[in-house]
Amino acid sequence: MPGAHKFQRTERGAEPVEDMEMYSDEDLEGGFEDVEDAEDDVADAGLDDVTERVPSTSSHYAIPSNEEIHGLKETSDLYMNNVFKLQLDEMRKHMPPSATHKPAMDDFLRHVQQCLVAIEAVEPQPLSAAIRALERRVGCRVHVPFAEPVPRGDPAYAIGFEAPRTLHLVGSWPLQTAVRRPGDMDVDVEAVMPSALFQEKDTLNARYFTKRAFYLAVLAARLRQQKHDVSYAFVGGDRRRACVVLRPKALSKLRAVVRIHLAHEPGLFPVARLAPDRNNLRGAAVGASEQDTHSLPPTPMYNTCIAADSLRLAHLVYLNATSDMCAGFREACQLLKIWAAQRGFGALLLHGDAKHVARRTLAGTDDARFVLSMLLAHLLHGDPKGSRTRTSKLSAGMSSVQLFRGVLEFLARHSFSTPVWMKAQPRFGLAASDLAPASFAVCERVLVEPSGRVNLLAHWPPSSVDMLQHEAMQSMHMLSDGDDHFADLFLVPHDVPLQRFDEVATLRLVKTTTPAVPCMDVGHAALWAVHRTLQVSAQALGQRAWCVAICTPTSVIHPIDGPLDQPPVVELGVGLRTEHAWHQVEHGPPPESEDAPTFRAFWGDVAELRRFRDGRVLESVVWPVASLAQRYALPRRILRHALTHHVCAKRIRFVGDALATGYTDIPGSLASRAYAQDPGVHGFQPVQSAYDTLARELRAMDELPLSVIGVSPTSAALRHMSVFAPGPVRLAELGHDVPDVASYLPVHDVLITLESSGQWPDDLAAIQAMKAALYERMADVLPRRIPGAYARVVYDDDMAKDREAIHDHVALQLVLPVGFAFSLRIHHDREHVLLHRLLSDAHVRPRAQAALLRYDTRFVHAPAHHAALSALQDRHAALAPTVRLVRRWFGAQLLLGHVGPETLDLLCAAVFLTNAHAVPATSMHGFVRVLTLLAHWDWREVPLLLPLENATRLAHQRKAALSDGGVSALPSERAPTFPAAQRADAEQHFRAMRARDPAYRHYTWVVATEHDTDAKAWMHAAPSAMVADGVRQLARRAVLALEHDALHAMPALFAPAYDAYDFVVHIRPSVHVRYAEALAPEARHWLEPKRKKYANDEVLRPSVYGSELRPGFDPVGAFVRMLKTLYGDTFTLFYDEFGGTAIGGLWNAAYTKPHAFKVWLAHSARPHAKDAVVLNKPAILAEIKRLGQGIVERIDTI
DSSP: OOSOEEOOOOSSSOOOOSOOEEOOHHHHHHHHHHHHHHHHHHHHHOHHHHHHHSOOOSSSSOOOOHHHHHHHHHIIIIISSHHHHHHHHHHHTTSSOOGGGHHHHHHHHHHHHHHHHTOOOEEEEOHHHHHHHHHHHHTSOOOOOOOSSOOOSOOSSOEEEOOOSEEEEETHHHHTOOOOOSSBEEEEEEEEEOGGGOOGGGGSTTHHHHHHHHHHHHHHHHHHHTTOOEEEEEGGGOGGGEEEEEOOGGGTTTTEEEEEEEEEOTTSSOGGGGOTTOOOOOGGGGTOOGGGGGGSOOOHHHHHHHHHTTOHHHHHHHHHHHHHHOTTHHHHHHHHHHHHHTTTOSOOBOTTOGGGTTOEEETTOTTHHHHHHHHHHHHHHOOOTTOSOOOOOOOTTSOHHHHHHHHHHHHHHOOSSSOEEOOOBGGGTBOOOSOOGGGGGGOSSOEEOTTSSOBTTTTSOHHHHHHHHHHHHHHHHHHHSSSOOHIIIIISOOOOHHHHOSEEEEEEEOOOOOSHHHHHHHSSHHHHHHHHHHHHHHHHHGGGEEEEEEEEESOOEEETTSOOOOOOEEEEEEEEOTTTTTOSEEEOOOTTSTTHHHHHHHHGGGEEEEEOTTSOEEEEEEOOOSSHHHHHTHHHHHHHHHHHHTTOEEEEEETTHHHHSSSSSOOHHHHHHHBSSOHHHHTTHHHHHHHHHHHHHHHHOOSSSSOEEEEEEOOGGGGTOSSSOOOOBOGGGBTTTBOGGGOOOOEEEEEEEEOOOTTSOSSHHHHHHHHHHHHHHHHHHHHHHSTTOEEEEEEOGGGGGOTTOOSOOEEEEEEOTTSOEEEEEEEOTHHHHHHHHHTTOTTTHHHHHHHHHHHIIIIIIHHHHHHHHHHHHHHOTTHHHHHHHHHHHHHHTTOGGGSOHHHHHHHHHHTTSOSSSOOOOSHHHHHHHHHHHHHHOOTTTOOEEEOHHHHHHHHHHHHHHHHTTTOSOOOOSSOOOOOHHHHHHHHHHHHHHHHHOTTOSSOOOOEEETTBTTOOTTGGGSOOHHHHHHHHHHHHHHHHHHHHHHHHHHHHHTOOOGGGSSEEEEEOGGGOTTGGGSSSOOGGGTBOGGGOOSTTOOOBOOOSSTTOOOTTOOHHHHHHHHHHHHHGGGEEEEEOTTTOOEEEEEEOHHHHSOEEOOTTOSSOEEEEETTEEEEOHHHHHHHHHHHTTTTEEEEEEO
């Protein structure tokens, strides 16, 4: 494939927007086409040509070489599938930077070297005098990037400058492990400061960093004089690790910057002075007296910054020697760097690139690429002698992919809470130091480099290390499940907090300098605020969260003559444990414990002493909740309290709060009028209780000729997945205290299975008549068994078309006195056999096919779907809330009538059954994941394979294991896999579908399961190609808006764009029985404003529908169905069934153009030209308004 290509994505996951010069999936397909073309050319060339190219053998094919056999074995054992290997082979060509730019970069580096070594010296003098001397030299003001503690006035030591002794090219450029990535690639140069500028005691109180800052300012000022684009960058946001950034204008195509770091000569400072457990911040600098020196805490990060400044060259030599030892080392490092960059590990130099504004970096991980390279080297060299750890050594003969997997496997199993020591390498300048291992005990996570002086994870917050371990574990699952996860591993960014965490908040950090030593050890107040926020958040949530992390904007570049402050606004991400996240009681220590005062101090006024039922008296925190929404908001409430109490942050705004109200609940004022129990408080428990009561009565009913042996729900509400939790309607108040806008009484479907009997007729029409007779008997019996119940036999709407209906068309509708309605249908399996027999009769085949589809949908697929989704809901508590939000979004976008709810259920389940990301624990996370799936699923080319049966089985196993008291082992936490045999069948069916229907007229979304590999179960509920494309476009815009500003974008996601339609029919809200479910219902549509006598006196509008019970009655929905029936394909209607007051319409483009007149046109037409007509839009709209009299308010044309 010629040329460089962009990172793209054609399968599920977040679409990358970074400008990474890689290959695309489309390019890869082009590669396949080239191979096919080449094969065709060989075929056309004739046999003689072929025999000239192939060695002469007795067979048609040459025996595979050992290398080919090894490659085939590696493909099957290592890559899981050959597509992954092909993609990786292609990516290898484009990972490193183009070699054509190397000479120009070398020339620029030589120019920089000449410029720096020629800088004139600044004589040692007081700090203020040295700065003035520098400013006089360059002719402008100079900003010196001082670290904390910033010197006040002139310190007692002199500041000077001498040209660098030498400059070293360090980092990935000389090692040849640099990779292209979003933003600019960095080329690192190390300038070694002369030892004459320093004293041994410069390790104390930031003396070294003050001199270092001035030295860096001199270099920057000189380079700016040479008309270079110069700025400062702080590695990890720490000014003690400041560097100068040069952007070569002549190398803009390379997209690289040169970073000039400072170093001191090895041996300048005694190693013991920089041990992690030593304190080097003392005295007046930290507000302490000289007598307090021994009681001050150690300064491990401070000491690490100084020690690390002398080791860059030695580390480069060590890594280069490792690369010479292992042929796959360089490429493995490149794979690791790409993998890490896509997950927010390692700083990105974006330089204000708007395309990458949503990219985030996990706090403290700016040097992740270097750390991963060192870790790979450690695994190749092995543990030092006498080490307590038992690290499996990687072989130098392994391929790059094997090395990549080896590092991920190590990361997945190690959290570094147990120190990891790298083997000393004296021949590379990394001889073992005399530091005792115990000196690193002050660090929470430890990876000690070969010299034994520096902890490579010193600057990493523990939460960021935990995230690295989690991502490695997730990636190992991907590499092991057989799916094609190449894009998820290397191409798709996973660093957007909203797509990786269950709760996300933006907050403004509160900078504080107390306590002084820990604050200065971290670097400065902003970094200390990050660490404090993480510590407080982790302690507040405890077992509720598996991870609390802070994401910061990608690496910030500071102009050398501008302010150096970092933006204090960051994003806090929380990964929740569903088994603990919503517990209302926080158990503390007993009051007599030494930890009790600490507990009370941490929680403040919400802590209280409480006695529990088992007799224990403990310090506790109780979080009372009044509704389900408040309970699901508990983690947010806890974090907000803790961060505010400890003054860590302000302006704490959670994205989840934007989804917590209004979208799946009706207004409280209407709920109190319409329902005996508020669904916002009681959720689905009332309807579930009503169903349980009904099921018991049905099974106990002995008045029928046949006993009821099975009762199965199929309603979404009975698996907690309806958008609105149904409330018990106050039936006696219909037409009185219950306003018309909240009078909708939903009907919940239930299937009944009767005992087997030979008395059933063997005729389909007679079976329907028999069912009707049984329903009549049940309608007489059930009201006697359930006093106050109301029952009647009802027929489907299409029954009028077919008096001798062979399909299931009759049901028993039952309204319980508690305020719920059910529709009961009898399942008789003989119908299935009889319908299949009719398929052989050409005269009745269309009727039989329609009847069979209805039978399978109602009696086969619906109960199986309900059972599977119910099991998954027991396993994943966030599944049902996610389904509710996704359905609400489709409804708000007027698309729900074009996509079956069961199809949406499966799409939602897909994001819980994949190894590509963590399983969502909140509806917000699940909702964003579904939007991402919809945005980037290439449904034309890829089927969605859902291991539903496997997941259901694992869910049942887990439930059984939890219920037996730990006797059974819990199943693996990794996502279930789609079996290989069924996968092949599903892919074959998909290819056959696309071959039969290349225009996507009948088959669009293909969602297959193990038992439904041809995806026929819900194929009829899939959208048209036009709607499928519209959904993808809407989802893409939604994901993009959420990435840029989730807090403000969330409400806008549910606002439809009416200007996209040709006409809009507006409905009168006051006669809409579901208007209470609208996104923003207005009280004026159910209250009489003119009759209000007192301020608190609310008078309802007179009822239009009266007090008659009408289960399932929705006049607006019926009106829409009538229009579709009457006008067919004249137009396409879009409507929000959840209280929507506008119906969007799109004219059929084939009818709006002039076309020939003919008899029996399927639409109203008017003359246009000779022998031509066009659609008569005004007449059709007038008919619609007449048909909707009393319901339609007006019709707008766009």
